[in-house]
Amino acid sequence: MKGLTLFLTGLILGVAATIFIIVAILPKHMFIEHESKLSFNETVDAVANSAIENKWSMPHKYDLQATMKKHGHEVNPVTVFSLCKPELAYQILKNNDVRSASALMPCRISVYEKDGKTYISMLNAGMLSKLMGKKAGKVMGAASAGNEEIVKTIIQ
Template sequence: MKKGAAMFLTGLLVGIGLMVVLIVVVLPKQMFVINESKLGFDETVEAITQSVQENKWSMPHVYDLQATMKKNGLEVRPVKVFSLCKPEHAYRILSDDNERMVSALMPCRVAVYEKGGKTYVSMLNSGLFSKLMGKKVKEVMGDASAENLQILAPVVR
């Protein structure tokens, strides 16, 4: 009996240890989708803006973080963050009182920034997060994530 309890406890501790490693090491690398752009910074911004329109999404706001930092006396390299919205997707979440808490993740955000002489595009991996949500949110976030990747297709390598 003692041997069985010891094996169970050992297995439990190993399982917990593996989960901690997964959460601390693997998961953070999966939280964002990061792609190198095949275009320069300004061209990437322009191409995404055009692709948003072509894919029938809207862009309610563009944050120029470099300009914002400069107003505060701080210098950073170019960074722009786009708020992307497709009202049909947003409505499916916002019209349901039980799903409205997901609005904290809305609208979808896409960032364009420079690093090491290259331009990158990043976004939250909402497809991954969607797997942790209820059926409706999972479906909407999955659809939005796939469409965001389609919007970014003209610029990513």
């Protein structure tokens, strides 16, 4: 009976620790946020130029401040870039086993202002890649590294 009690206690503590990690710790690491050393407009231009220099295509660029204004809401400047590295995207799109990872495509980089400073953020695809299978994880890890490369000269 003592062994069963010890087992159940360990199981309950393990489940509680896992829930704590998922609820309290993981959300803080879902996104990578960097302060830019440039102004908002300079950062937007620098991200666009760096993406091109690093051979990423930019299917869309969203001015969310303008979008919100059309709907009667005032927000600080926010620009979101949808970025694609065709060689990486092809690795996901050609393979039916990992095609579900296309929900994370294209990669996004956001530039925004808060507290008088300019920031750049993106999904932490490198962390998420560790939770995916081998094929999708490899591609998402490479995409994360590519996004970091795009912003490395812009951040402080």
